[in-house]
Amino acid sequence: MFGYRVPAPDQAMLISGGRIKNAPFRVVTGHGKFVLPFFRKVRYLTLAMCEAEVAETCVTRQGIALTVRAVIAFKVGNDDDSVVNAGQRFLSDQDQMSILTGRIFAGHLRSIIGSMTVEEIVTERQKLATEVLDTSKSEMAKIGLTVDSLQIQSIDDGKTGYIDAMSAPHKAAIQRQAQIAQAQARQASAEAEQESARKQAEFTRQTAVVQAEYNAQVEQAQAKAAQAGPLAQAHAQQEVLQAQTELAQRAAELRQQQLQAEVIKPAEADAERIRVLATAEADRMRIQAEAAASNDRVALDRMLIEQLPQIVEKAADGLRGANVNVLNGTDGLSEIAAGLVGQGLTILDSVRKNLKPESSSGSGKADKAPEDSYRSLPAGENKA
Template sequence: MFGWHVPAPDQAMLISGGKSRGEAGLPFRIVTGHGAFVVPVMRRVTYLTLSLMESVIEEACVTQQGIGLAVKGVIAFKVGSDQASIAAAAQRFLADQDRMSVLTGQIFAGHLRSIVGSMTVEDIIRERQKLAEQVLEASKLEMANLGLVVDSLQIQSIDDRGSGYINSLAAPHQAAIQQAAKIAQAQADQAAAEAQQASAQKQSEFARATAVKQAEYQSEIDQAQATAQQSGPLAEAKAQQAVLEEQAKVAAKNAELREAELVAEVVKPAQAEAERIRLLAQADADRTKLSAQASAAEGRIALDQAIIAQLPQMMQAAADGLANANLTILNGTDGLNDAVAQLAAQGSTILQTVMQGLAAHHDVGQQGGAGDRTDPPALGPGPDDDAAR
């Protein structure tokens, strides 16, 4: 757009001309980070770089000991980002911005000579960073007045300009280093020799151990082979013994099975038959006993009937005896009645005695069986009854 200007990110745009003034009464206006409209012809636009720049210095310096040194360093710097730094740098370097590097190098060279003159070579060599920090600190105020900011200062090299002083300083260290290097080399060689010796010894020991192990292995192999050769018949005998044991187990098992078969086929049927015979015999015996008891009962009934049938005869015999007896009755009818009563009582007693004897004879007959039964004797008056009477 005509009249519209935009500065680059690493630039500061300066607008001058007209009656307008910048901040802090500057004769120009500073624009960074955005664009601005500038009236053509009446206003002028210029740009100041804000990018990083460097300045290389190589300065001949003399140390506190009077020893000349050539010190080389690199300075990294730029224009400050604030309005004051931009204004200060613009007023000094806007027309010739390359002059910032030259002037910065001169400023640092002067402070470098001054600071190196207050130090010894040994301090400079050992504390190079300290030297850089002191130079930066001494240059800070002047660089700020110029609107410049130093990012870093690096001392790249220090040379004694051929005097050999630095080499002389380094000689003891170099000698010590060389000596240490030789000692280290000797130690390394010794360690290598010892390592080789140890390696050879280990190889020897390994070979010896290997031979021993091989001999042991061969001995074990020979022993195993001998054992295998000896164990052949033994293994065969054990195998045969195992077969025999298995056969014995099979035979025992077969015997058990045969015994079970015999029990099932012979013993059990025999026991069943014996039990059947015993039951039949018991039934027959019970039947015989019952028959005997029935016969005995029939005999008793017959006996009782025979006794009952003979009672009239017995009473008649008793009456006949009384009729033929020579009895004297003193009390008349009462005495006769008493005699008859006594005779009846005697007959009853005789009958009870006969019945008891028959009952006892019947019990004996039951115990002895039907074949042992004895017929009861016939009852009646005996040949001695008259004598008794």
């Protein structure tokens, strides 16, 4: 619209003309304003951030000249009084704000650095900046400016070398620490290399030991495999020899049993039979002697008959002690019993025959009586 003006966000619109109480112009920020043409005049003042650089040679309390470089960030204050103060001073030439600000801060830097030592300035830069800001704040406010920050960029002593000399012990300490650190690093590296070499040697040794053990096991297994065939054959031959030995022992035992049954036992039986016959012969001679003494044929026959069972029993006892093997069961037992009875009868007949000549020398009556008595025995006793 014709006559309506709106300032930019970073500008303050100054309207002059007309009657304004306590101010040479009206300040408008953040909104528009209707301006009567020909009767009002509009000018704009920047509210943006401005920058001023300072490079000033200052002398310290020690008399050492230092060149200090600093950067100041400032702007016009946001309140109307600050805008009015700045507009009255810099509206026609706003670039003068940076120049004037740099000069103001240069003066304050010289003043403050003159009361400090080089060590304090170098080591306490923030303290220097804070003191400069505090001393310049009221002065900057009078011209409508506010300082946002002050940064000390560099401090140079020129060719005096004071700062370098001041830093020499620290440099030496730092270099010494660096050398120590490098030596420690080299030592650690050498120890690491030695440890790595030791581990490699240990690994090589362990590998060689394991390989040797493996080779020994392989050789042992191969040797066992090579010996397995001969060992198995020898073991088989040993088993065959052992079996043959056992077979020979069994054959010898069988042969011994056979000899025992075929030779020794029959020989023992014959010996027992001879002994029994000899005993019977002795009994016969004894009986004959007794009969001759008594001259009694009947008594002799009765005595023979009574002694017959005992003779047979003795023969049986002799055979029992001989441990004769019976090979044909019940028939063999019957044959043995019949043989015993037959032996008894044979002994009896032999005794009778031997007694006849002696008894015939007596009377015929005496001979007949015993014979008749013998014949008068029951049939069962005669068979016995």
